[in-house]
Every structure is written in C-alpha cells, then in structure tokens.
Amino acid sequence: MADINRTIDAVWRIESAKLIASLTRLTRDVGLAEDLAQDALVAAMERWPETGIPDNPGAWLMATAKHRAIDHARRGKMLDRTHQQLGAERDDEQDTPESALVESMDDEIGDELLRLVFIACHPVLPMEARVALTLRLLGGLATEEIARAFLVPVATMAQRIVRAKRTLSEARVPFDVPRGPDLKARLASVLQVIYLIFNEGYTATAGDDWIRPSLCEEAMRLGRIVGGLMPEESEVFGLVALMEIQASRLRARVGPAGEPILLLDQNRALWDHVLIRHALGCLEHAEGLGGTLGPYALQAEIAACHARARTGAETDWPRIAALYDALAQLAPSPVVELNRAVAVSMAFGPAAGLEIVNELRDEKALASYHLLPAVRGDLLAKLGRHAEAREEFERAAKLTQNARERELLLACAQASGAPPDDGPTAA
C-alpha cells in the first residue's frame, strides 16, 4: 500500500486543474476557485487517511469544493448570480445519479480546462507571472516547487502568484476561450509560456537538482494537454514535437567530462527513441491538418530531419535548407538566417553558405554573437582560406562565454595554420 500522502499528491496532480477550472466557471474568480480547491485538498488530507481513498476521488474533491463554494456564497461574499447557479446545480445533483453527473462533467471539462489555460497565460499578466500561474493552476505544482525550479525564494514566488490572481480579478478578465483573430495571438502567448518553461528546464539539465530538468517534462505534459484540448491547432502539435525531439537528445548532448557534444557528433543510440516516436506522431498530426505550417511546426520538422537520420551523414540537408528558407520567410531573424547558411553549406557546399553569412556581417543583432564568426571561420576553412578562417575563429573565441567552447575555437584557429608573427598565440 502506497503512502497515503503520496497518493493524495498523485490524485491532486491528476484532478487539480479540472477542479480549479470547474470552480472558476462557477465562481468567476480564479483566485477564489483555487482557494476552494485547496480547501478540498486539505479536507481530503484530513479524511482520507481514515476512510481510505474514495472510489472516485475527483468527484469527491469536486463535491467537497462545491459545498465550500456554497458556504462561501452564503456568507455573502459572492455574486447572487453565482449563488443561484450553484443552488441550481445542487438541485440537479439531488436527482442525478453520480455516474451521470460525472459524464456531464467530462463533456464540459474540456472547455473549462481550455479557458483555464487561456486565463493563466493572459497577456494582462507579466510573462513570469504567466509561467508561475500555468505551473500552479495547470501543472498542479506547489509554490515551493515552482520557486525552487526558478531559483527564487518561496516568498517571492508566492507573492508573484497572489499578485497575478489579483491582477486577473481586478482586470475582470473573462473566463472564456478567445475567438476569431484574437485566438491566434492568445494561443501564441500560451505556446510561448510552455516553451519558456521547457527552455528553463533545458538550459538547467546540467544541474544536480532534479526539479529544474523536470520542467522539461512539465512543459511537454502541458503541451500535450493543450494539444488534447485543441486538436485542430497544428502549432500546438508542432511545439510538442519540437520539445520532445529536443528533449530526446538530453542524454547525448554532454560528454563524460561535461563537454558539450554537437548534434552531428552525438551518439544517436543515446537519443530517446520513445520520445522521438511520439514527436513524429505529433508532427504527422500537424501535417495532416493541412494549411501552412507555423514556426514551431517548421522548427520541429527541421529537428525531425535529424531525428530520422540514422547517422549524421544521412541527414537530408537540402530539406533542412528548404525548411529554414520557409522559416526565414515566416519569422525572419538573423539567427534563423545563420542556421539557414549552415544548412545551405551542408546541402550545396561552403561557398553557397558563405554567401549568406557574408550578408550577416553587418547585422547589429549578431555583433557579439560568437557563432557568426565561428560559422564563417568553419566555411572559410573548408574553402581553404586558412588565414581568414583563423582570424574568425579567434574572434569567436573572444566572444564566447563558455570556457570549453573557447578551447575548441582556439584549437580550430590553431589548426587553420600558424598565427601571424605579431598575432596572439593560441593557447
């Protein structure tokens, strides 16, 4: 028999978002809804150790929370309208067998959950508050866990969440699913929040605290949930696939001495093929929806080209170059352009890549970006222009913040030929 508190945690993880979503619809106040859900959780922690876990723990929590909501309404703290609504629902329940009630809850729950997704990621909130609220309301994470994951004190995170809930109620943010042109922008915010959570975990995977890398899993789970709620939105599936393929390489991207291993040098047997397979399924779904692919789906397609290749040599570079081309047109950025240059050079030779890179040399956004001279150096070296290559590698070495990368770049510089007499000597 598993420890009862751990079981209650598990039930909470499965049920809390649905619970908060339903209660928000009833109370029209996400802050109050969360408090009521927490009250129900406390009641469960008091009761269940004695009574055992009920057969349908979700329905138990919901019924308990609703009773609290009615008590709350009786104390006159809620709108009359809500009171009436709750009263009506309770009357219904009296003649409805529990199973039928659960059925009807299932039908509505999808829409309610989706509304909760959109309210947690509402643009009226600062980005860090959207992230915190999403993890708390949808992920079912405790404030302490979120604080630890983002390396901030618990008090700070608690305050951030309280303030976010207050902002939502003061701004009278409606609890609904945006429609029409609004939907695109609001969905973009949702996806941005999820990807930010993922990247927070991804950049922290070298740490020794499991909770930070687990943000990757959390983000993938949230993405899949939103996918289930919006099966027609290809970008959601694109994002899920992108995160899953990136996460599939976590094991392979760092060597035993902590050195970063570049994609093409990674041991592909270490890639997580269960995740890759799931990702390719998501991508297939996105493609199947028709229409042009958005930036997340295109990035996932690029990642999938690598995932599908059994060895680095089998990589379909012309396809990757074409996908970067599409991405550059959809979401132009100097970094995308630099990546396109690399893909073009792999597909059509270093000279073609160099042409694109040369266009980027005056780009202000890349002025201190070490990968620009690093890529240019690499292409020049491949073209046999060693003196120029060495200069570029040395420039890149000066710009990078990463000690291991600097070593690597200086080694490349040295390999490009002897330094000029008055030049610095690569160590």
Place this chain on the structure above:
Amino acid sequence: MRFMILVKANAESEAGKLPTAQDLAEMTKFNEELAKAGVMLAGEGLHSSARGVRVRFGEGKPKVIDGPFTETKELIAGFWIWNVKSKEEAIEWLKRAPFKEGEVEIRQVFEADDFGSNLTPETKAREERIRAEVSKRHGR
C-alpha cells in the same frame, strides 16, 4: 519519471481472441484520457505467444524456441509507457483502467536521473554557487 505498465496475458488473449467492441470502446476511452492528460508516450498490444519465439542463451549457440508458452500468467499481452511525476500517480492512473480481472504490473524505466554520473564537478559547483547566492541575498 517514466513507467512501463505491463498487462499480463490470460487464457483469452493467449487464445488469440480479440476484445469485444465494448471492451475496445472502454479501452479507447481510457487511452484518450491518458493522452489528454499528457501522460501516455506509447502503448501497444501484443499477439499471443503462439506467434512469438524465445531465444535461449548459455548452452552453446543461442537456441530458438517457438511459442506458444505455457505459463500464461507470466506472459505479457500489452504495455504502455507513461510519463508521470511519481509511482503513486501511475498507480492512480492504472486504477482508472477498465480491467475487470487479472493483474497489471508497474515498473519504473531507467532514465534521465541516470545521467547524474555525467555531471561534472564544474556544473555542480556552478549550480551550488547560484543557489548559495540566492539564499544569501534573501537571507534564508
């Protein structure tokens, strides 16, 4: 963390009998629930052991033994791979599965944490430094 859920065979699955329409509908609903919760990474059903083989090692050359195999309760009829936060969460999910009899096993999959050994003293030290810095700044 990741778990493999092993569904054991029974006389019917071993006889190659297909699930009834209702069983199938219930299982599909459960699978949808798992997928919508972001939990399910994979799930497959397996043919009966009559269509399987075993390869036995340790007696000279590997020896191939054709199915079916007799110890039905030890055979696997299908599996899921779930991504959940705890073993308890896997248990709670499994309790909701539409099985009426038999036994299903939950096993944890080795993974990510195991690259603990890949951590360098450098990155560990860096993380610890950040954490120390944070608590110092906030007087915790």
